[in-house]
Amino acid sequence: MNGEELLHVMAQEQERARRFRHHLHVCTGTACQALNSESIAQALEVAAKAQGKQGEVSVKCVGCPGLCSLGPLVEVHSFVNGDHERSLYQFVRPEDASEIISHLDGEPVERLVTPLDQPFFTRQLKIVLENCGEIDPERIEDYIARGGYQALMKVLTEMTPSEVIDEITRSGLRGRGGAGFPTGLKWATVAKADPRRYPTYVPPGIQSQKFVICNGDEGDPGAFMDRSVMEGDPHRVLEGMIIAGYAVGANQGYIYVRAEYPLAVKRLRTAIRQAQRAGLLGNNIAGTAFSFNIDIRLGAGAFVCGEETALIASIEGGRGLPRPRPPYPAEYGLWGCPTLINNVETLANIAPIINKGASWFASIGTAKSKGTKVFALTGQVKNTGLIEVPMGITLREIVFDIGGGIPNGHKFKAVQTGGPSGGCIPEQYLDTPVDYESLTALGSIMGSGGLIVMDDSTDMVEVARFFMDFCMEESCGKCIPCRAGTAQIHHILTKFQTGRATERDLKLLEELCDVVKHASLCGLGQSAPNPVLSTLRYFRHEYEAKLRRDGAGYGYANGAAKERVTHS
Amino acid sequence: MSVVTLTINGQDVSARDDATVLQAAREAGIHIPVLCYLEGLSAVGACRLCLVEVAGVNRLLPACTTRVQEGMEVHTDTPRLQTYRRHIIELLFAERNHVCAVCVANGNCELQSLAIEVGMDHVRYDYVFPSLGMDLTHERFGLDHNRCILCTRCVRACDEIEGAHTLDVLGRGAKARIVTDLNMPWGESPTCTSCGKCAMACPTGAIFKQGSTVAEMVHHPEKLAFLKTARERREWRV
Ligand SMILES: Cc1cc2nc3c(=O)[nH]c(=O)nc-3n(C[C@H](O)[C@H](O)[C@H](O)COP(=O)(O)O)c2cc1C
Ligand code: SF4
Ligand code: SF4
Ligand code: FES
Numbered sequence: 001m002n003g004e005e006l007l008h009v010m011a012q013e014q015e016r017a018r019r020f021r022h023h024l025h026v027c028t029g030t031a032c033q034a035l036n037s038e039s040i041a042q043a044l045e046v047a048a049k050a051q052g053k054q055g056e057v058s059v060k061c062v063g064c065p066g067l068c069s070l071g072p073l074v075e076v077h078s079f080v081n082g083d084h085e086r087s088l089y090q091f092v093r094p095e096d097a098s099e100i101i102s103h104l105d106g107e108p109v110e111r112l113v114t115p116l117d118q119p120f121f122t123r124q125l126k127i128v129l130e131n132c133g134e135i136d137p138e139r140i141e142d143y144i145a146r147g148g149y150q151a152l153m154k155v156l157t158e159m160t161p162s163e164v165i166d167e168i169t170r171s172g173l174r175g176r177g178g179a180g181f182p183t184g185l186k187w188a189t190v191a192k193a194d195p196r197r198y199p200t201y202v203p204p205g206i207q208s209q210k211f212v213i214c215n216g217d218e219g220d221p222g223a224f225m226d227r228s229v230m231e232g233d234p235h236r237v238l239e240g241m242i243i244a245g246y247a248v249g250a251n252q253g254y255i256y257v258r259a260e261y262p263l264a265v266k267r268l269r270t271a272i273r274q275a276q277r278a279g280l281l282g283n284n285i286a287g288t289a290f291s292f293n294i295d296i297r298l299g300a301g302a303f304v305c306g307e308e309t310a311l312i313a314s315i316e317g318g319r320g321l322p323r324p325r326p327p328y329p330a331e332y333g334l335w336g337c338p339t340l341i342n343n344v345e346t347l348a349n350i351a352p353i354i355n356k357g358a359s360w361f362a363s364i365g366t367a368k369s370k371g372t373k374v375f376a377l378t379g380q381v382k383n384t385g386l387i388e389v390p391m392g393i394t395l396r397e398i399v400f401d402i403g404g405g406i407p408n409g410h411k412f413k414a415v416q417t418g419g420p421s422g423g424c425i426p427e428q429y430l431d432t433p434v435d436y437e438s439l440t441a442l443g444s445i446m447g448s449g450g451l452i453v454m455d456d457s458t459d460m461v462e463v464a465r466f467f468m469d470f471c472m473e474e475s476c477g478k479c480i481p482c483r484a485g486t487a488q489i490h491h492i493l494t495k496f497q498t499g500r501a502t503e504r505d506l507k508l509l510e511e512l513c514d515v516v517k518h519a520s521l522c523g524l525g526q527s528a529p530n531p532v533l534s535t536l537r538y539f540r541h542e543y544e545a546k547l548r549r550d551g552a553g554y555g556y557a558n559g560a561a562k563e564r565v566t567h568s
Numbered sequence: 569m570s571v572v573t574l575t576i577n578g579q580d581v582s583a584r585d586d587a588t589v590l591q592a593a594r595e596a597g598i599h600i601p602v603l604c605y606l607e608g609l610s611a612v613g614a615c616r617l618c619l620v621e622v623a624g625v626n627r628l629l630p631a632c633t634t635r636v637q638e639g640m641e642v643h644t645d646t647p648r649l650q651t652y653r654r655h656i657i658e659l660l661f662a663e664r665n666h667v668c669a670v671c672v673a674n675g676n677c678e679l680q681s682l683a684i685e686v687g688m689d690h691v692r693y694d695y696v697f698p699s700l701g702m703d704l705t706h707e708r709f710g711l712d713h714n715r716c717i718l719c720t721r722c723v724r725a726c727d728e729i730e731g732a733h734t735l736d737v738l739g740r741g742a743k744a745r746i747v748t749d750l751n752m753p754w755g756e757s758p759t760c761t762s763c764g765k766c767a768m769a770c771p772t773g774a775i776f777k778q779g780s781t782v783a784e785m786v787h788h789p790e791k792l793a794f795l796k797t798a799r800e801r802r803e804w805r806v
Contacts, residue, residue: 302740319737324613324633477718477737477744478614481652484659487742488693508692515655518628519616 001278002286003153006144013145020058022104023077025133026092029064029231030224030263036094037061037072043097044074051101060142063232065133066124068385070114075133078104090114119401120383125364125390127372128348132232132386137267140274143235149280151354155243156288164247165191168350170358172370177215177306177343178421178448178523180369180436186340189330190248193338198327200336208252211334212245213341215311216257216264219303220419221470223450225374226344228386230257230264233348234271238294240347242281243354245292248340252293256311259298268296303420303474307522308333308341310476321478322522343448345374365391369435373446379416379453382407389434396430399453410455414538418447420467420474421527423534424460443534445527460539461546464532465493471528482525485516489532496546506543510536574640583636590618590631593644600644601653601682604719605632606769608793609728615719617653617682620644628652654686662693663742664700665714666772672785673773679717680772696742703748705755708762708778711746716774718744721789722766729792734760746774768792 001009017023026032026041041061048057065073070090078085087108089100096112103109126132135142143149155164169184195209202208214237218226230237241253257265272294275281283291297315299305305320312334314320333339349371353361362370369391375398378384382404389398395415399405406412414424423444425432432438436446454463472486492509495501513529513536520526536543573582576589576598583592588611593600604615613630620631623641631644643649660666660679668674700713720737723746727733734757738747748754767775768788776785798804 304740324630472741475741477739477741478612479616480614480656480659480717481616483718483741483744484663485655487696488659488662491694491696504692511651512655515652519619519652519656521613521616521630 001149001280003157006149006153009141009144010147013141017058017145018079019055021056021079022053022058023079024057024059024100025062025065025075025077026059027064027071027073027075027133028061029068029228030261031064031068032071032073033263035072037092039094040072040074040092040097043094044101047098047101050098053101053104057101057104060136061138062135063132063137064228064386066129066386066388067114067120067383069383070385074100076100076104076108080105086116088114088116118404120385120387120404123393123397123402124388125372126388127352127364128229128345128374129232129386129388130352131236132228135233137232137234138270140235140271140278143233147355148235148351149239151351152239152242152280153286155246155354156286156290161191161247161249164243164354167358168247168353171353171361172358172365172368173346173349173353173361174369174436175343176345176349176373176448178418178445180446183342183346186330186342187244187247189328190250190338190340193331195337198332198336202335202337206252206335208250208337210248210250210337211339212241212248212250212253213308213311213315213334213339214241214253214255214344214347215306215308215341216255216261216344217299217303217306217311218258218261218344218448219301219306219474220421220448220450222378222452223376223419223448225376225386225449227261227264229344229348229374230255230261231267234264234267235275236348236351237268237344238271238275238281240342240350241294242285242292243350244340244342244347246290248338250340251291252295254295254297254315254334256297256299256305256315258301258305260301265296265298272296302476303470304476304522304524307524310522311341312339319476321476322524324521345449366433366435368437369446373434373449375449375451377403377451377453379451380406380408380410380455380458381453391435392433394431394433395425398434398451399430403453406453406455408455410457412453413456413458414454414460414463416444416452416454416463416531417450418445418527418530419450420470421445421523421530422447422450423530424454424463424538425534426538443530443537445530460535460542461493461496464535465490465497467531468493468528471524475524475528476522479519479521479525481516481519482521482528485512485520486525486528488512489516489529493532496543499546499548501546502548506547572636572638572640574636574638574642576642577644585636585638587636588632589620589629589634589636589640589642592636593631593642598644600631601685602632603678603682603717603771604721606721606725606789606792608796609721609724609769612720612724615656615717617656619649619652621646621649650686653682654688657683657686657688658691658693660717661688661691662695664696664698664716667714670782671715671773672776672780672782673715673787674783676783676786677773678771698742700745703754704778705753706757706760706762706778707755709754709764709767710776710778711748711754712774712776713745714774715772716746717772718746719771721769721771722746722775725765725769725792729795730761730763730765732759732761732763735766765792 089112173183174180310320581596611632613633618631619628621643702712
């Protein structure tokens with residue numbers, strides 16, 4: 001497909017859509033699909049036929065619109081006399097289908113409707129997720145109808161690679177995979193890197209001297225931002241990767257997805273096939289000299305395989321073990337070649353930046369953190385689900401406006417960002433704007449986007465122990481501070497929870513956190529103590545309240561012996 | 569190849585530009601403790617004992633994998649590094665069952681020497697006392713998991729010098745174990761050539777010659793580097 005043909009498909013699709021007066025969008029993200037939302041879509045089609053409305057009703061399976069706690073969700077767009085009316089139905093069951101269809105031209109079904117003007121929706125700003133919930137992720141035409149692949153066309157026909165990199169640099173986009181590294185700078189480094197600087201060992205049959213990797217490993221417990229993007233708008237990820245390939249001079253890309261995301265894998269595979277057939281992926285894309293292929297690599301679900309050097313080792317077929325950096329993958333990556341590795345959400349931001357311009361993107365957010373961030377909002381909060389908010393929004397707005405506050409009459413206690421690598425932020429910092437620097441200053445991190453709200457019934461030592469349990473299990477075992485250190489931190493926290501901890505344990509805990517944080521090899525170990533350090537910083541009294549004051553109980557063998565004495 | 573100059577602990581040092589900080593320090597007679605590094609094998613930066621401070625870099629860097637740079641200012645023995653090293657050694661002692669008094673490598677063990685070097689007079693951590701077995705199925709060598717510190721020197725020696733790749737690591741985190749082939753008894757391994765390079769490489773008493781008793785096992789890690797250079801320089805022809 002070239003630019004003209006792309007516009008033609010776009011016009012055709014929009015024309016096709018205009019034939020229907022009512023568009024019913026059924027969420028088939030993993031959460032709603034688990035609640036059998038596909039049979040709802042079928043029931044709606046059957047009901048439309050039964051009521052003779054098949055000519056005016058289009059039923060579409062879409063990606064996640066975000067409010068997972070109310071799923072399965074069905075959104076209705078009605079175009080009556082030039083007006084566009086929307087309504088959203090919650091907790092839909094297949095039995096509700098005929099009632100929904102029969103109300104299409106009248107008032108919406110009262111008992112199922114949930115307001116669309118609630119802050120959950122109005123306080124969000126959707127860039128990455130703008131298509132999620134709107135398009136059928138299994139149809140490339142749907143994506144094209146909403147302006148898909150226009151950015152790729154513009155890049156290939158009107159821009160040089162360095163102009164693309166300049167545009168991304170000026171947008172101020174930073175990596176969404178956790179560390180917030182400036183994306184433009186990373187692209188420029190890979191573009192500049194000399195593939196002959198290090199010895200390479202590319203397997204035969206692969207024709208590329210540089211590589212682009214999309215990191216869709218998403219191992220944080222409770223996080224599902226990247227999954228929703230890959231499931232709901234897979235073509236946008238592909239488009240971002242192809243543009244990245246053009247900018248850095250790579251001809252081969254890999255999407256690394258965890259095998260636990262079967263739906264994402266399936267939709268990405270479909271999307272790759274469709275894009276290849278449309279000539280938007282493969283050799284001589286859109287008739288230009290640029291060729292780019294994308295393959296999928298499945299991860300076996302180890303958290304550490306999200307770390308870039310471990311991910312590369314895993315794609316190469318080795319054990320997923322991190323290696324010391326420098327050299328960074330930008331210079332020495334996959335099979336020794338310069339490799340660009342970006343997160344799913346980072347890549348999903350590329351097409352809009354190219355389409356709407358760097359200055360548009362840079363106008364959103366704070367001085368150093370631009371654009372939006374997708375969060376998976378979970379925990380003790382009324383509305384859980386997927387949200388996208390502009391950088392700079394306060395935590396209070398996220399928890400109380402979008403999240404709807406704390407349910408069951410409980411009080412807010414802390415919000416945890418960054419998953420096992422992040423920290424807990426207490427009430428007094430709720431008015432902090434969400435950006436990379438502010439969260440780091442509070443002892444947490446932006447992370448990839450997990451956001452867990454905790455109420456006053458939460459035991460903060462237990463929270464720390466939960467995350468340490470995760471890090472201990474997921475430590476790859478290569479370096480000693482992380483392998484043995486996380487296990488010891490976990491053991492000390494367990495002593496706190498079983499009434500065996502003493503002052504010495506508290507002191508040792510703090511010392512050990514410092515060692516693990518600064519001596520570990522990779523980001524997993526380096527950030528593993530964060531949940532402990534941040535709860536120690538803000539909730540130290542909870543640790544102190546659990547200390548055993550009689551001097552007994554310290555030392556493993558020693559303590560056990562003393563305990564026997566004290567209790568007999 | 570060109571030469572760069574740097575300072576290590578305030579001392580001016582010059583080195584080839586492709587040398588690591590560890591190599592530069594050794595050449596200048598400056599001692600940096602190591603455990604997973606062994607001359608002749610690839611460096612993996614895993615044990616973190618060789619971490620050094622470099623002025624202007626906010627992270628600690630492993631000397632064994634970090635290349636020297638012109639004007640680099642390296643410190644190898646600050647109080648902070650000493651603290652970390654002692655913690656790392658203590659963590660190792662608490663992690664598995666290191667009972668020097670009954671160990672074949674007593675007196676010839678790098679872990680033991682390091683414990684003395686970092687001044688470990690006692691272990692502040694609770695001992696984990698994991699229940700680990702040993703593999704005595706090989707006719708010449710034994711592998712005692714209780715004494716293994718997972719430095720992977722044996723794995724690299726077997727793969728890189730002998731080319732057999734009989735040994736590798738199974739599992740992750742604290743559950744990681746050295747295994748032979750696809751986790752079979754060592755004695756049944758079809759790939760093991762019984763060359764004994766793993767036993768030369770092992771810093772502790774984890775891999776030992778069958779029949780050795782307390783303090784009898786002497787390792788020869790230097791032989792591996794000798795083999796490698798001799799091979800590279802083609803000192804032998806067949
Ligand atoms: C333990 C660990 C796990 C990680 N997991 C992920 C992940 O699941 N997804 C991801 O995009 N980045 C993850 N990262 C960050 C990556 O190493 C890398 O920085 C990121 O993919 C770079 O992309 P970005 O620049 O677009 O953020 C992880 C890092 C560490 C240390
Ligand atoms: S920090 Fe943990 S996960 Fe990272 S290399 Fe070390 S042991 Fe492996
Ligand atoms: S057996 Fe010896 S050489 Fe091998 S990993 Fe264990 S301690 Fe290191
Ligand atoms: S010797 Fe450098 S990390 Fe082990």
